[in-house]
Amino acid sequence: MKMAKENNVKLHGMWASPYVKRVEIALKIKGIPYEFVEEDLVNKSQLLLQYNPVHKKVPVLIHNGKPICESLVILEYIDETWKNGPPLLPQDPYKRAKVRFWTSFVEKELFENLLLVARSEGEAQEKAIKVVFEKLQLLEEGLKDLFQGETYHIDGETMGILDIVLCSLFGAHEAQEEVLGVKFIDPEKFPLVCSWVTALTEVTAVKELRPPHEKLVAVLQFIRQRALQASAA
């Protein structure tokens, strides 16, 4: 089908950012060609600051010159704009609501607390680890409800926004284990979450976009060191 107007898609991002990864995965799954503009987050480009004056962050998607910011907002925009590729959200409004709910949960409850684990040590870290385990337990329970009655099928090629967000968080779990010394994706504690994350890491788009293990370890170590130094100062 011929496109009525030219589709120019640019993504301003940074290779190690999980938020950017979400958008990259979505674009790949939909088969949308795009130009990736690597940003130095220590030295942000004028263009980035112009496109995202409010948050000054990546990712920013530029579609035919118009910027969209915030990864979850971008994902929904992509789904509503490119209707030809596999859908990122279900059709049914109730299922959409459930997916949005759990996506929000992973984003707010798991992401934030995992970051806390990475940036702290000692008692503060132990506390944060406990919270992550609690949230994972809630997710494990929630998956039973989400999958109930239907096979939530991961076919190796497509993903929805919840898959994408969960994968952007725990896709690098092996690097996280190595640096943080904690196993969150534990098949005994959280069998559903674990099998789901494992299946997601096997999706073609995810495999193609995953940075090498050593690089992920190095980045996580860097984030951790910098945070610990900052709090010690």
Add this chain to the structure above:
Amino acid sequence: MAEEVKLFGSWASPYTSRVKVVLKLKGIEYENVEEDLSNKSPLLLKYNPIHKKVPVFLHHGKPIAESLIIIEYIDETWKHNPILPIDPYDRAMARFWAKFIDEKIQPAVWKTLLAGENEREAAIEEAHQLLKTLERELNGKKFFGGESLGFLDVAGNVVVWLEVSQEALGMNLLDKEKFPILHEWCQRVLDDDAFKQVMPPKEKLLAFTRARFEAFLGPK
């Protein structure tokens, strides 16, 4: 056709109020279940076990939590009088700014309330900057949604509630001299038919806010 529509909420919750405004705008009949937030009902805890909060929307026995998620569901299910814009880019903008209100403005406002003497000025300055950023988005429009209330105006109700209740908190964060455009927008929203019918009476809200704030701070 009577569809089973229920809303578990609290009159004092702006998040509940968001959903009520949308139901009013769409003319959807529903059963209102008033929750006592100090003594939450077993049903509420059953329908929202994760967050245990209001609002919770029930349609054909199926629960949905989180006010903005509920509103998107309502908009997708009852398609007349759309709340969200039609164009995907406009929808993205509405969602972006709604997120900004909930994730940036709200916490910043809370920070000014909880800040110690040393941090208060900086906290107020931060909140002011964020409110100014939001104000700029009105850009000469009557409402964020254009000629009539839209998704972002509904999400922005927390700003309206702040304007109304701030005197009970002993603050003037949304100073009408500093934010004339936002102030005028607040008045237009308060004057809107649907919003008017759903907004709690000012005195009741002030009394509640005062009591809650004092309880929160503890004895002086």
